[in-house]
Amino acid sequence: MKTLTLLTDFGTQDAYVGIMKGVITTIAPTANIIDISHNIPPQDIITARFQLMTAFPYFPEGTIHVVVVDPGVGSNRRAIALQFPSGYIIVPDNGIIGGVLGLENPIATVELNDPLYWLNPQPSNTFHGRDIFAPVAAHLANGIPMTALGTTIDWQSLVQMPIPTAQWSREKRWEGCIQAIDHFGNLITNLRGDLVTNQNWSVDLGEHNITGHTTYANARHKEPVGLVSSDNWIEIAIRNGNAEEYFTATIGDKVKLTFESSKKVDS
Structure with missing residues (x-):
């Protein structure tokens, strides 16, 4: 049973989080889904960066972390997946990954551009959490190799937003x-x-x-x-x-x- 985590700015008033969990468990019924938080302030990638960095070391090896704080949803910003020695992160390429990159270097990085693993080949312009991030995470939990989910890219090409240094x-x-x-x-x-x-x-x-x-x-x-x-x-x-x-x-x-x-x- 694979552990997946969710970190979003969706809150709990609306159905968004539940929909993502429904998509994941339809594809990967035995997935163990843990909520890190859904109370990130809307579009606050700085807080999301900190919370991901803080939580990341405390999960079992191989955990798949899904982060959806995505003010650029529907634009040409990339959806990416990274494999680290201790787990995976699926996230928009908007700098949220910067805190974890200060802890570990990724083993591999992929742009999630293969619609075979999306919920719909024509995803919504407003809900990539449902249409791209959740289904991709579920396929990864089912054993699909991360490198099959899209095009391998250089992690140093990612949007860089490291934690400020004292x-x-x-x-x-x-x-x-x-x-x-x-x-x-x-x-x-x-x-x-x-x-x-x-x-x-x-x-x-x-x-x-x-x-x-x-x-x-x-x-x-x-x-x-x-x-x-x-x-x-x-x-x-x-x-x-x-x-x-x-x-x-x-x-x-x-x-x-x-x-x-x-x-x-x-x-």
Whole structure:
């Protein structure tokens, strides 16, 4: 039984997700389908990139990940499939793959241009999730070789949207940005948690300086707190609150990391 995941911006109000699952299970009845999320903000490929990168390492080898956040649907943007050492990703060629490309290089990459494996040789201009991505994933789950699904292409020709890299500045401090905002309003930066191991630190966001702690509980109620997330990114939170609203923050806002030798490290 093959595991497939779905990551979309479709929400759950409409039938879109259910239709994709219906297409998949019609072709591959034993497929084990797992929903990563369907609450990506509409057309938000940056958030989709982050969520795919975050989830990808936690699935069994050979898992097929289907991502449909596709503002270019119906245009000449490519539909692609990539094989990695740990699994497959089927996705529009719009940069969403950029986060995973920072983890692994693909073994093979294919443009999904063979209508034999589509639901319909004349797909809808608005629902490639149903007409291309879902049926192709199901055929792959049934054992069709990925290279049979279309034309082999060079992965370096893909739309490139890598995760922004933190920089060591002239001020002798790490500078980065907010790369994602989660459901709780926590601001996830692109600064790795390894930078602050056994250090006293704080992070600047605009005019605000937020002290780093080891847990949310080290901060007072409704107090800003910096800490290392479960995925080893430095994040900014509000204990029992919402940092996105508190700071009026958005993805891309700049942050700066400061080391402070005079403070006691949390125990």
